[in-house]
Amino acid sequence: MDQGHGTPGFHSTLRRKLTSLVSRTGNHSRKNRTPHGSDAPDVIAHLSLDIAKWQSMDFLAMLLLVEQLREMTEIDRFDSKERRGQAGLAVKPLIEILTFAYSDQIGQETRGSGASDSNEKGSSTSSAKVTPATDPTLVTVVIQVLLCLRYITKGDAANIEAATSHGAAQVCKNIMVKYSANSLIQRNCYMVFRSLTFNRADNQRYIVQQLDVVPLVCRSMTRFAENTSLQASAFMFIQNITWLVEENRQIVELEGGIALILTAMKNKPESLEIQKWGCGALQNLACNIECTVKLIRTGVLEVVLKAMTAFPRDCIVQNYGLGVMRNLSFMKDHRLEVAKTGAIGLALRAMRNHPSSLEVQSSACSFIFNVIIEVDANRLLLLQSPEALDLFFDSMAHHSDDTRFVEKCNYLLDQLASGNPHSCYVAPELSVEPYSLLELAARQLARERKTMAGIAVGFLPSVFKMVESAKECPECTQQYVSNYAVAIKSKPVCWTLTRVCSRRCVGTMTRRCVEQYGDIASLQVAQDGAVAGLLA
Known part of the structure; x- marks a missing residue:
């Protein structure tokens, strides 16, 4: 030099x-x-x-x-x-x-x-x-x-x-x-x-609408269809330019961007990068009504669910995949179709696999909230999962410092309410008459007793290990292993969750809450686990 x-x-x-x-x-x-x-x-x-x-x-x-x-x-x-x-x-x-x-x-x-x-x-x-x-x-x-x-x-x-x-x-x-x-x-x-274009709507608008870059990107994606890195980078670009500007989503759709993304995801199901950023781009495109209709028609549900199934441990794939489902479910016409694909089960699995990821928890709750609104069949489908309620309350407890997320979960729980002030959920088997979760827990326990009748005792978890983690019941101050979760809400206060050791304590707490709050109270009771309940 x-x-x-x-x-x-x-x-x-x-x-x-x-x-x-x-x-x-x-x-x-x-x-x-x-x-x-x-x-x-x-x-x-x-x-x-x-x-x-x-x-x-x-x-x-x-x-x-x-x-x-x-x-x-x-x-x-x-x-x-x-x-x-x-x-x-x-x-x-x-x-x-x-x-x-x-x-x-x-x-x-x-x-x-x-x-x-x-x-x-x-x-x-x-x-x-x-x-x-x-x-x-x-x-x-x-x-x-x-x-x-x-x-x-x-x-x-x-x-x-x-x-x-x-x-x-x-x-x-x-x-x-x-x-x-x-x-x-x-x-x-x-x-x-x-x-x-990161967090810059002006640049997103300028690059797409004035420089007209999208046709160049689509031509390049077509020319280098087998180049995994180029395809994934193009998806990242599309994700950013469709983040804040509604018109850009329509431009990508008109230039054939949706078809290119779906084709690449179908052709390279084993590529984490393709699936991850493809879901990221589709998530934003699904915010547009015209794009949503085309996405449903061109098989986006199957593509995204395959990506989520193939990479269950990747929190980005799960987050973006749930984002696609959330945005597709915004329109009531799509909610039944989305739920029939098994998306609700995948959302619950994502919550279970990624408890510490606020992004995954938030996307899952947002999707479930959208897909059950005004669709009783989807609400009952959700309640058929024995872990759904525990996942929601555990997620709220894990991320209690994020007020927006807790509020979102509260809206979701309100959507599941049946209207009875003392019983917010209905039995999945009987959608006409509402039952308290205490009764549902008892029914589940009875079914478990019948199922477990012919199984060796060695299958049960170690009592000694469970006793090591025993806690004190706030109602009767006795040590307990198995427990029930009582969720209480005095409108418009947010839900609070307390765990007690037995149905007797549940009944006592329920009566006291009814006396204190009257008809403005909403109570929910959930068993913490059927196997543990057998040992109570």
Whole structure:
């Protein structure tokens, strides 16, 4: 590198720092696992300042700096926000480099009169324009710059604003047109667009409605149909541009985006990335009524349920898949059809598998809330699951600090209410007469006794282990193993949940609550487990 882009001795110092930091990263001991060390932000700031002088430096030297900056900002770390903040100085020069790459002038501009004597040999060929045909390294530069710009703007509002003001979106579209045959460049352009549209409705609207990028993306998806990474990145792009802008959903549908997403998901059922981000894109598209009708007609239910079934432990697939079901169930005409697919059971399974994920719990409750509204058949279908009520109350207890989620669960429970002030749920077997959950628990226990009659005692859980986890009943102060859950609501107060040891205590608490609250009270009683109840 010449000495025209930095103070004397700076590059040797920078090189020593980088060498030291990289070698430190290569040490896999627990003590030295902090990537790139504590002085990384300072190094990033110097790299960014140096890249700003790209027009006067050697072509390969510029590439090296861009690669180094990309390496130090691409991975999410505890200090990623600080790193990306320091890298903001490089946003403008990176966009300038892409602009010159698009105009085929990068060879002349980077090897012109600003180069030092030490680079005369490299500048001797600067009379000819550098194009992909004459110098394939230009393609590498474009890829590295796109990657760098993508990571610098990832979730950083200030850098997104800087990139927006310097015309990054228009430049990326130009690059997409110029390098339409290069799948890696196409993919990285999508990811830059994705960063630019994060929580920015103005950019979502501009990129889709003014730059008209969606047809380019759809053509590229068709051209590289077997490229899993490109398809997944396109889905991420579609997910972001359809997040806040209703018109964009219709544009994606009109350009054939829905068909492309569903086809890719059907063709690559084993790809987690395809299924994950495909569900993410479909979730937003299903917010539009026209899109919803087409999604139902083209078999979206089967595709999404297969994805959720194939990847039950991936919370993102479950969250986005439930989001699709939630939005499809917004229209009453679709609720029966959605429920018939087994989606309610999958929602409960997702709640059971991901108890700590607020996103999964919230999406599941939102979907169930939508699908049971004004559809008694779906409500009864939900109540046929013996674990449904426990899952709702456990989820509320686990995420009690999130008031919006707790309120959502309360709305869901109210939807299940039968109207009887002392019994909010109906027996699944008899949909006419309402029963208290105390009676349902007794019925379940009776059925379990009949079922368990011929089974060896060894099948039952260890009494000694259960006693170790025994708790004190708040009603009778006795130690208990099995218990009943009593949910009480004095309208409009939120539900509260108390666990007691026996039906006798349940009856006492119920009578006291009725006396205290009268007809404005709603009570629910649920057994905590049929097997445990046998030991009571």
